[in-house]
Amino acid sequence: MAKNVTPRSEDYSRWYTDIILQGKLADYSPVKGAMVIRPNGYAIWELIQQNLDRMFKETGHVNAYFPLLIPESFMHKEAEHVEGFSPECAVVTIGGGQVLEEKLYIRPTSETIIWSMYKKWIMSYRDLPLLYNQWANVIRWEMRTRLFLRTSEFLWQEGHTAHATPEETEAEALKMLQVYKTFAEEYLAIPVIAGRKSDSEKFAGAVHTYSIEAMMQDRKALQAGTSHNLGQNFAKAFDVKFQDQDGQQKYVYATSWGVSTRLIGALIMAHSDDNGLVLPPRMAQRPIVIVPIWRNDPEKESVISFADSIYRELKTGWNVIFDDRDQYKPGYKFAEWELQGIPLRLEIGPKDVEKNQVVMVRRDLMEKQFISRDGIFEIVKNSLEQMQIEMLEKARQFRETNSRNFDRYDELKDFLAAEGGFAHVHWCGNPACETKFKDDSNATIRTIPFDAVSEDGACIVCGKESGRRVIVARAY
RNA sequence: CGGGGCGUAGCGCAGCCCGGUUAGCGCACCUGCCUUGGGAGCAGGGGGUCGGAGGUUCAAAUCCUCUCGCCCCGACCA
Numbered sequence: 001m002a003k004n005v006t007p008r009s010e011d012y013s014r015w016y017t018d019i020i021l022q023g024k025l026a027d028y029s030p031v032k033g034a035m036v037i038r039p040n041g042y043a044i045w046e047l048i049q050q051n052l053d054r055m056f057k058e059t060g061h062v063n064a065y066f067p068l069l070i071p072e073s074f075m076h077k078e079a080e081h082v083e084g085f086s087p088e089c090a091v092v093t094i095g096g097g098q099v100l101e102e103k104l105y106i107r108p109t110s111e112t113i114i115w116s117m118y119k120k121w122i123m124s125y126r127d128l129p130l131l132y133n134q135w136a137n138v139i140r141w142e143m144r145t146r147l148f149l150r151t152s153e154f155l156w157q158e159g160h161t162a163h164a165t166p167e168e169t170e171a172e173a174l175k176m177l178q179v180y181k182t183f184a185e186e187y188l189a190i191p192v193i194a195g196r197k198s199d200s201e202k203f204a205g206a207v208h209t210y211s212i213e214a215m216m217q218d219r220k221a222l223q224a225g226t227s228h229n230l231g232q233n234f235a236k237a238f239d240v241k242f243q244d245q246d247g248q249q250k251y252v253y254a255t256s257w258g259v260s261t262r263l264i265g266a267l268i269m270a271h272s273d274d275n276g277l278v279l280p281p282r283m284a285q286r287p288i289v290i291v292p293i294w295r296n297d298p299e300k301e302s303v304i305s306f307a308d309s310i311y312r313e314l315k316t317g318w319n320v321i322f323d324d325r326d327q328y329k330p331g332y333k334f335a336e337w338e339l340q341g342i343p344l345r346l347e348i349g350p351k352d353v354e355k356n357q358v359v360m361v362r363r364d365l366m367e368k369q370f371i372s373r374d375g376i377f378e379i380v381k382n383s384l385e386q387m388q389i390e391m392l393e394k395a396r397q398f399r400e401t402n403s404r405n406f407d408r409y410d411e412l413k414d415f416l417a418a419e420g421g422f423a424h425v426h427w428c429g430n431p432a433c434e435t436k437f438k439d440d441s442n443a444t445i446r447t448i449p450f451d452a453v454s455e456d457g458a459c460i461v462c463g464k465e466s467g468r469r470v471i472v473a474r475a476y
Numbered sequence: 477c478g479g480g481g482c483g484u485a486g487c488g489c490a491g492c493c494c495g496g497u498u499a500g501c502g503c504a505c506c507u508g509c510c511u512u513g514g515g516a517g518c519a520g521g522g523g524g525u526c527g528g529a530g531g532u533u534c535a536a537a538u539c540c541u542c543u544c545g546c547c548c549c550g551a552c553c554a
Contacts, residue, residue: 032545032546291513331514347513350513368513
């Protein structure tokens with residue numbers, strides 16, 4: 001039906017790109033690895049920003065902005081940090097026609113510039129905690145890029161907090177991960193698994209890294225948000241101390257946490273189908289489109305009049321599209337709005353005017369149903385709410401269907417090589433065993449889930465003791 | 477950086493091997509008519525440094541040399 005979208009079954013990767021281009025979410029830019037986010041895509045980002053920003057403020061955070069350019073020397077202050085990021089940094093060497101005395105890094109993340117400032121601002125325990133967030137762009141030079149999932153420049157938010165105690169710091173890192181989980185599930189309608197990263201997948205310079213992991217429709221895992229307990233690593237690197245209540249000078253504890261435009265990629269891959277984008281209602285700035293249908297002028301007049309009264313009523317609750325363009329036939333309009341993921345379509349023709357009804361189609365179900373014009377506001381409201389809930393549930397069922405326990409290594413290997421999905425396996429904690437997954441199956445330990453049941457078992461690689469299962473999967 | 481492919485209208489392509497009037501097709505776009513409950517039809521129309529530079533030739537999209545760029549698969553990264 002959708003003639004410009006490659007079916008998922010034929011080429012999943014191509015399908016993903018088609019959804020984005022046909023849905024007018026983004027386009028390729030003249031610069032390799034960068035992308036242009038078009039209004040349809042940016043509208044999603046705005047909803048991500050609005051809702052997360054509100055949730056950040058509700059948890060006591062404030063916004064600030066730190067500069068794009070970072071002195072080279074800052075990057076070198078934290079050993080692991082520079083090791084982790086240097087290869088993928090873009091560096092400015094010339095400014096104002098002069099070769100710069102000190103090179104300036106375009107931020108790949110802002111820990112260093114922020115901690116250089118925290119040093120100035122933090123004197124005593126009374127200055128803590130410092131709960132800052134910034135919305136910004138960053139650049140990480142990537143070899144292979146994909147729209148939204150991995151681009152050289154991307155938009156994100158980065159929270160950077162400073163605390164007096166390790167306990168408070170750990171609580172903050174976990175709290176923000178929970179904020180991400182709530183957001184992913186209640187707004188993006190993507191079920192996620194919260195947990196801790198293994199050391200090899202940990203952020204450069206962190207003590208612990210936590211993440212939320214989602215399953216895409218090709219059964220691969222996608223890291224949708226991260227939160228780090230940075231301990232005192234950056235405080236020591238930038239010499240940020242505070243005088244505690246007991247009069248002692250102590251290093252400050254830190255967290256950082258972020259989500260990016262990658263969430264839009266997750267949203268696409270979690271829900272969309274072969275007809276185009278599917279947006280959960282809460283992620284649609286324009287959740288409803290009305291398509292009037294007529295055959296001649298008298299019909300047009302009565303249909304438009306009828307449809308317009310509905311439009312004006314619904315407009316009090318939502319941003320509604322009234323598509324009365326005359327140059328396209330209804331079928332074309334249906335296809336076009338489906339590509340763009342509009343959650344609810346109302347078709348109104350002469351027969352509907354006669355019967356005082358409307359044809360309603362939910363984007364996720366694609367089934368036409370007749371609804372009464374009277375009480376339409378409530379019906380639409382309920383349908384959108386229902387759709388939001390059912391999309392989350394559908395995604396959750398998909399994930400559960402494609403998650404299994406494995407206790408034999410050869411079976412795990414077959415699973416990862418064939419259909420794939422989330423494999424729950426025992427792991428002893430040894431990085432060498434972890435490497436074996438990657439070498440054999442190109443799969444990694446995605447997360448050590450918080451909610452994994454305590455269970456005695458043997459490491460699926462080496463057979464040593466293990467107290468709980470971890471999730472192994474191929475990932476983006 | 478290695479392997480492969482490709483640059484011709486906004487997009488997708490043909491033409492190139494074997495040089496020859498005015499460079500063509502589909503989609504999209506504009507005008508009109510006609511249509512409208514799942515991507516209509518007809519007629520007319522606009523739009524081109526043939527990636528760039530140099531060379532061979534009476535004549536180059538086509539042959540030669542150099543060069544730039546993009547895509548895919550690896551390496552790398554997550």
